[in-house]
Amino acid sequence: MPDVPSLVEALGWAPWAIIPLYLLGIGTAVDAVMKSRTPQGSVAWVFALATLPLVALPIYWILGRFKYDDYIDALHEFDARIASGIESALQTGVRDLLVQPSDLHDGEGLREKGEMRAFGEMATLPFTCGNDISLLIDGKATFDAIIPSIESAETYVMVQFYIIHDDEIGTRFQKALIEAAARGVEVRLLYDAIGSWKLPRRYLNELRQAGVHVARFAGPRSWLKKLRLNFRNHRKIVVCDGRTAFVGGLNVGDEYLGRDEKIGPWRDTHLQVKGPTVQGLQLSFARDWFYATREGLAHLEWTPQAASGDDQTALVLASGPADELETCGLLYTHAIESAEKRVWIATPYFVPDGRVLGALQLAALRGVDVRVMMPRTSDSLWFKWVPYAYLPEVERAGVKVFLHEPGFMHQKVALVDDDFAAIGTANFDNRSFRLNFEATMVMHDTAFCEETAEMLEHDFSNATPITREDLEGRSFLFRFAASATRLFAPVL
Incomplete structure (x- = not known):
């Protein structure tokens, strides 16, 4: 490696020009020490920023930050201006629907009560009863439920997706929003600028011209904050009239209905939600919308009502890099650690951090049926080797790993014992646990868990x-790539 004077001479820079660069690198290294998630991360960033600031500085400002500071500021403003009215309405309506750990039967035990208490402390809306939550398996069932719900909405529709494509289903989706706005329904669409980077401006302009309120998930437009490509809003939420909501793994695109010949069949899971947990998903949307537009949505329907169908207990966890605690990772870690019979996980991307990996290993070692299902075929080159990256460690402890086929499996489902099922937008990886804005529904209902188990058993029958x-048995290069994949785990 050339020394600093040689590098300066080679680049044709005067010493006075390189000194500020190194000072900026050292100053940024201090920021890394204060804000990195792990000691290992701090050491790596300090070394890189102090020795190679020209290379490390832009990478740090794109990938190294782990808190979405201006979103936190927006939440403080939201709480000061709007949240009190929303909370008052929520508390009035939800008081008789809240489920406390003390409400559980004596036979359900301290473990289950402890889980409910921990989950409730992290949740956007704690456990409530009176919910009617249905599994929507794959794209056709999902959009055949979402589109009619938009078409029958009377007051307002709020839609949030990570990816929206201008294709057949994207056109059908756009048409439903435009027709809703035409009949006087208040329609809002929030999209992620990174996930929907292919979406043409024409598509959005047509929505705006029809009266749809459109915003992208982006805060202040300063040049520095535009570099924060590592944070994405990965939520997929639809709320109609404050009474029906949808959340899960599907975005808006033909590939999600299995129409991409390269990928083939697309396996995914979504939820249709009725009952008080709708307000939890609506609150998540309202916060994101306020961040994007500074428009409060206190006028929406904030009084929860019990659904007329099943009486299920559930909560909403809207997690993200603005959380004080890493709530998504904590939820899964605690659920795995408390499992007694089974932990079944279906995820397209399995890149666990140390605490989650350890929880899975310990669960398997104490005799819990731990299964992890991933797709054999990935939609991303980065994840071609992921199923094999952690295979030796988890299998050694007794975790069973399965590859789903044919096509691509994109669902995000976790089933713990007969007690808890978690379904939403979060993958089982570092990005979803720490970097993305996600939404997860946790159902505490035996009948729903049985239905989820049947769904996963069918998926396991299509997995190897x-x-x-x-x-x-693979080549050296494949095994090397699988091991090297773990080096990129923090940003995958």
């Missing part, structure tokens, strides 16, 4: 178990 021998 893999072992360390499968990895060891």
Whole structure:
């Protein structure tokens, strides 16, 4: 490696020009020490910023930050200006629907009560009863439920997706929003600028011209904050009239209905939600919308009502990089650690951090049926080797790993014992646990868990178990790529 004077000479820079660069690198290293998530991360950033600031500085400002500071500021403003009215309405309506750990039967035990207490402390809206939540399996069932709900909305529709494409289903979706606005329904669309980067301006302009309120998830437009490509709003939420909502793994695109010939069949899971948890999803949208537009939505329907169908207990966890605690990762870690019979996980991307990986290993070692299902075919080159990256460690402890086929499996589902099912937008990876804005529904209902188990059992029947021998039989380059994948785990 050339020394600093040689590098300065080679670049043709005067010493007075390079000194501020190194001072900026050292100053940024202080920021890394104060804000990095782990000691290992701090050491790596300090070394890189102090020795190679020209390379490390732009990477740090794009990938190194882990708190969305201006979103936190927006939440403080939201709380000061709007939240009190919303909370008053929520508390009035939800008081008789809240489920406290003390409400559980004696036979359900301290473990279950402890779980409910912990989950409730992290949740956007704690456990409530009176919910009617239905599984929507795959794209056709999902959009055949979402589109009619938009078409029948009477007062307002709020829609939030990470990815929206201008294709067949995207056109059908756009048409439903335009027709809703035409009949006087208040329609809002929030999209992520990174996930929907292919969406043409024409598509959005047509919505705006029809009276749809459109915003992208982006705060202040300063040049520095535009570099924060590592934070994405990965939520997929639809709320109609404050009484029906949808959340899950599907975005708006033809590939989500299995129409992409390269990917093939697309396996995914979404939820249709009725009952008080709708207000939890609506509150998540309202916060994101306020961040994007500074428009409060206190006039919406904020009084929860019990659904007329099933009486299910559920909560909403809207997690993200503005949280004081890493709530998404904590939720899964605690659920796994408390499992007694089974932990079944279906995820397109399995990149666990150390605490989650350890929880899975310990669960398997104490005899819990731990299964992880991933797709054999990935929609991303980065994740081609992911199923094999952690295979030796988890299999050694007794975790069973399965590859789903044919096509691509994109669902985000976790089932713990017969007690808890978690379904939403969060993948089982570092990005969803720490960097993305996500929305997860947690259902505490035996009948719903049985239905989820049946769904996953069918998926396991279309999956092939893999072992360390499968990895060891691969070429050296494949095994090296699988091991190297773990180096990029913090940003995958």
